[in-house]
Amino acid sequence: MSAVKIVASIFNLFFPRYCVLCNQRLTISEHHICQQCFSALPLTQGHYMPGNIMEQSFWGLMPIERATAFFYYSAHEVRTLVHAAKYHKHPMVAQHVTQMLTRDMIPSGFFKSIDAIIPVPIHTMRELKRGYNQSLYIAQGISIETGLPILPHAVIRTRYTDSQTHKNVMERRENMENVFRVVDNKSIKGKHLLLVDDVITSAATISSLALELTAAGCSKISILSMAYASPHIILPQP
Numbered sequence: 001m002s003a004v005k006i007v008a009s010i011f012n013l014f015f016p017r018y019c020v021l022c023n024q025r026l027t028i029s030e031h032h033i034c035q036q037c038f039s040a041l042p043l044t045q046g047h048y049m050p051g052n053i054m055e056q057s058f059w060g061l062m063p064i065e066r067a068t069a070f071f072y073y074s075a076h077e078v079r080t081l082v083h084a085a086k087y088h089k090h091p092m093v094a095q096h097v098t099q100m101l102t103r104d105m106i107p108s109g110f111f112k113s114i115d116a117i118i119p120v121p122i123h124t125m126r127e128l129k130r131g132y133n134q135s136l137y138i139a140q141g142i143s144i145e146t147g148l149p150i151l152p153h154a155v156i157r158t159r160y161t162d163s164q165t166h167k168n169v170m171e172r173r174e175n176m177e178n179v180f181r182v183v184d185n186k187s188i189k190g191k192h193l194l195l196v197d198d199v200i201t202s203a204a205t206i207s208s209l210a211l212e213l214t215a216a217g218c219s220k221i222s223i224l225s226m227a228y229a230s231p232h233i234i235l236p237q238p
């Protein structure tokens with residue numbers, strides 16, 4: 001055993017770390033989530049394929065290059081994971097999971113023509129209250145593996161919106177109108193941008209952001225979220 005591993009073992013003995021999903025003790029090689037919980041997360045599988053169900057949900061709504069999500073939000077384990085990252089001060093689990101899944105996705109060519117990543121901004125007041133923007137951690141997971149730059153300050157959220165949970169699709173869209181403002185046009189001009197969020201539900205938030213970025217001069221939009229909340233799960237055949 002190497003000196004580094006011996007030190008890590010001793011550290012792990014006195015400062016145990018726990019899985020954010022099952023609360024079991026992590027081994028030295030595990031980070032934030034245990035292997036068992038990670039394996040149990042229901043991947044969308046064909047998520048990197050053109051024409052997947054998330055891409056279909058944008059057809060007729062706005063022009064997008066590609067869209068994908070790693071998981072279905074309907075699964076209990078996924079909701080626990082997203083809530084841990086978003087509400088329970090564990091954003092690093094989102095970064096770690098994203099990093100591992102991005103690594104697997106690179107050969108599919110999904111990231112090939114993308115120029116930069118935009119994490120969906122949250123309002124400054126919400127960020128101060130929460131202490132972080134969970135989407136930035138997801139963006140970092142992608143950036144570490146792909147080398148793509150993140151533009152965290154190119155666009156801001158100008159309005160503190162209510163929770164979307166109890167609104168219908170039309171109400172959600174109205175609630176999200178003119179919520180974002182591009183403050184650094186130069187950095188996005190002519191670029192193919194990857195918009196990153198934790199969960200896509202009605203697509204109201206992401207559409208509003210995409211509209212603003214397109215009006216400000218970006219060339220193409222792609223979308224990646226950790227989870228996709230779809231009432232109908234239909235994947236295209238390979």
Ligand SMILES: [Zn+2]
Pocket residue numbers: 019020021022023024033034035036037038
């Ligand atoms: Zn676990």
